[in-house]
Amino acid sequence: MARYGGGRATLGTVARLAGVSSATVSRYLNNPTIVAKRTAERIRATIAETGYIPNLLAGGLASNRSRLVALIVPSVSHSIFNDTVDAIVDAVSDAGYTTMLGLSGEDDRRVGTVLDAVIARRPDGIILTGMAGDGVHRRRLVESGATIIETWDLPDEPLDVAVGFSHREVGEAVANMVLAGGYQRPFVISARGRRARLRYQGLADALRVNGREPPHVEYLGYTTRFGEGRSRFAALIDQGYRPDIVICSSDWLAQGVVFEAVARGINIPADVAVVGFGNLGFSVEIEPAITTVDVRGSRIGAKAVEILVGRAAGVEISNQHDTGFSVISRSTTRISS
Amino acid sequence: MARYGGGRATLGTVARLAGVSSATVSRYLNNPTIVAKRTAERIRATIAETGYIPNLLAGGLASNRSRLVALIVPSVSHSIFNDTVDAIVDAVSDAGYTTMLGLSGEDDRRVGTVLDAVIARRPDGIILTGMAGDGVHRRRLVESGATIIETWDLPDEPLDVAVGFSHREVGEAVANMVLAGGYQRPFVISARGRRARLRYQGLADALRVNGREPPHVEYLGYTTRFGEGRSRFAALIDQGYRPDIVICSSDWLAQGVVFEAVARGINIPADVAVVGFGNLGFSVEIEPAITTVDVRGSRIGAKAVEILVGRAAGVEISNQHDTGFSVISRSTTRISS
DNA sequence: CTGAAAGCGCTTACAG
């Protein structure tokens, strides 16, 4: 970088060198077409020559638009939200914004701390997974003035706007599959989080309506792993359970179940069908394949950013966006029964 | 939030209400102990009452310290760096800084764009995975004035500071395991990235020194998946290869190999040993367990932030930090041969 | 221990 007056080039440096005012350079940067062609060209050349990079700290302060989007997720390792995170960061970047990442921890334990840190940067938007926790946090969010987007859920009363799907409906859809497939002994292995419970309730209620008992369910921790699917399924079989369909709250669990079943010579789907959740990359690669629920995590992310950008441009935004889901049936047609 | 004069409270609002100058409030915020006890108490109370949250955009501009750390990784879904990302974001947050996340894409394709966006925010530190690409980017990084930390690698000439381990040495360690275990027919299934290639070279060179041929190797894409491990191993067997040890450049590949082996009734480790890389969570949960290389991703992340914070505090920092690695042997003791 | 004042690098009415 060429240095001018002992520091890095500023807007002022560029203006002086190009023989225009700072205001004009600023206009060129934010809306090139409103500057005269020849002036624009001169500024462009000067910027290239000086290696000038705008200071968005100053820009955000002056314009009261930080072009910062805060993204808050529980974690990034072993997270079902990662497709959403990738989609958001990419879309945010394409829109000329920058993503701040905050980790709220398991069960959103640290969301308060993260919120404070994030609000101090005056983001234009805050994207959360799940719902915006308790009263204090909801209040802080509203008062931040940012567009708040709750994702992966459809709360009845979103704080601002929600982008996601109904977990109850997912449960109901799985129930329909159970009923249509003629399964008699479903067993559920589930995470203990709010949303997984909602899916179970949707499932149980729909089965009950059809005169069926609520299925056995085993709740694990907030995050679920391959190994737990494996060990829980093994324990289940060892305890004498003979489910004809195992419904898991994540594809990781389902993968573990499949792995254990294969190792034990239990036939999928003839002896037992396996259902996951998330349609994670590997779920299509497992053999026998598992049935799973695709919730289009990247679409949720893309939609969230679209809304953010739209809001900034003054577009009227409805407060509920159902991105839907689909049950992807693989290997649930029973060969024998 | 209580409103004062029609907007949110600023430093000035707090100062006026507490009956002190802005300078004193600023001092209280940044270093409470240099303010008189009674003054401090008054300010504290006023802040609580007004719900004041500092504007760090302004703070960063005025102090020329943004307290922003940029983290640049290829992606977040299905990434071996995720433990590092979690550790960094948490440590950055604990240090009172904020993380900006940029995705450089597969093979760092988009690193240029991401760099520009990030530098415009004037971060105090920039953390990258791998080495800082080509000349243009290296130059931009240096000129940014931020502390640059290259992680997951130990370049001979780091741009600024490097935190990681030697991929060649990992390959050599695996070679030692191959030799010690008496394996005769190693086969490598590998990602095509620079670092995976370095590990292969370390492996091949160490074997060559011991009078052995370089092992067969099959290179896949930049990212490797469970399904590829499965299908590549299947193809290998179908083609008549009979490796006694399969060395994979990721635990995902290794998991796929194990899965396929189990399905085919191939005994691990009696017939074939499987080696992964990364010590990802599930690798210990696979049965039979795989041998893998633990590179302590979260330690790399924690160390990187420690260096950043130390540098800001004026601590002298050496430019190479070897965080080491360890080979975790599981199921490589051969039962028959 | 505290305050008055200048300044960080931008944006944006306002006027022409």
Added chain:
DNA sequence: CTGAAAGCGCTTACAG
């Protein structure tokens, strides 16, 4: 289409 000037909300020598 362009410029002069005020202002965004902080921090930090400087002086006391």
